[in-house]
Amino acid sequence: MDNTKYDVIVIGGGAAGLAGALTLARSRRSVLVIDSGEPRNAPAGHVHNYLGREGTPPSELLAIGRGEVSSYGGEIVSGTVTSARKAEGGFAVELAGGRAVHARRLLITTGLVDELPEVPGLKERFGRDVLHCPYCHGWEVRDQAIGVLGTNPFGLHQAKLFSQLSDDVIYFVNTAPRPTEAEREQLGKRITFVEGEVAGIEVRDDRLTGVRLSSGEVVPRQALVVSPRFVARAEVFASLGLEAVEMEMGGHVVGTYIPSDASGATSVPGVYVAGNVTDLKSQVIIAAGAGLSAAAMINNDLIEEDLEHVR
Template structure:
């Protein structure tokens, strides 16, 4: 770091963080983005539904974004933030390697962690043929034999969504809620079949998923498996700032946690903004990038008002 004081520190170097940093750098703000190098979509081969960047590898998009930020004078460093606290005139941030920096405002874009069901081997294949989002990867498994793992109420909804992409969808009840007779009849009309019993693992051959193995030993042939992770915001580090993650509950089931913010990205803590999956669990890459831009613009507006008021 050339200096320890900035207008804004961005914690997180994904699409949301880089987009916010770009907006701020183009507004001639001194901005530092700190990237721990742990993007959520690292296992995925490509980004989808990003207009103009359809099919771009995630790492390539981030490399382009970093070049754009630094071209406007923004700074980007690799490192892990270990502490963030309020200071008299802003915020103090510490990194694991002993470096420290100070800023008037913080933009937190640390994303979330996908907590996967406790089934052997699915974590290693997540983002490839173990999926969770029909909009992220659905086209890539179209017309394949797709399994949906029931672990929470969202599984039945996923089965409906993926039946739009394939006529061969099987819902594994596993530990999820058993569908009612009415639901079974409704889903059967969409061509969805049901398999009772607990799933014990998956079968892989030649680095391709080939089946879902039940506790009974039966193997059901499948080419892709859809799961429902718990989406947990990477936000525990920021509780000393006064930012405590809230639970997202739908129909009595907790789907994840997030940091609450208004549409501009402003949190309940003055001077601290959030963008991307740390606050919006369903945001895809293009949505996170847009949220980063919005937050960056709002932070600049905030700083402009402060600068005007402090003119002597």
């Protein structure tokens, strides 16, 4: 049993969590970051659209962040949180292995999991030439033969975005709702529509070379865009009274998230969230900004509590 009590425990050591921890440590708060070591962007080669760090490998960006947090006295431990509950004066957090730590406030930045369409081979190439975001990876596949896998209504929107990056974009209708005649007419000049269910992908020399239809036909492609289901890593926080809810876009459920207000405060007093666990669409730089913002609100909250006890 660890009787150390921190001002704030940050659960999740990605961009949001480290930015929040840095902000708190610089405000002279005792802060502990618990990181399970499973960053969402681990398969990606580089982080993009992060001003001043464009093209930095994800692991390098996290290493820089950890060093900055540590330089201001913040603590970082590797571990998996198995439970979190309300306790006297704040919260108790238990880690796999039995360690328990306490804090006055919690900042949850556990991110999300990308649940990919059930097509063989996608998982192994996700973040390389199987993609989902034009702003994360679009430049890297510019002018290539790009396929977009239709599994839900969002696929057509992705096809539009990637058609800005290449003149050779195919939309595989697959299991998605069939495009209307109006959609076909509007997009037909920039996008080619291919009917038939997608059965798999073709890879040669560690590169995507094509998309295989159930008919056996292989359509040559160099990159394939997919629509994952974005699932918040939130199961362990049900004991706090926090549960992820579904998010809909265009009448389609795209994932789950933990709701919060603009400050990052959740429905549980003293528990804040930032990053992809609450904002499914935020990129790395946005997640980092959200972590900073939530940390500032936590610090203010703690100051108000401290002042109440001043005599």
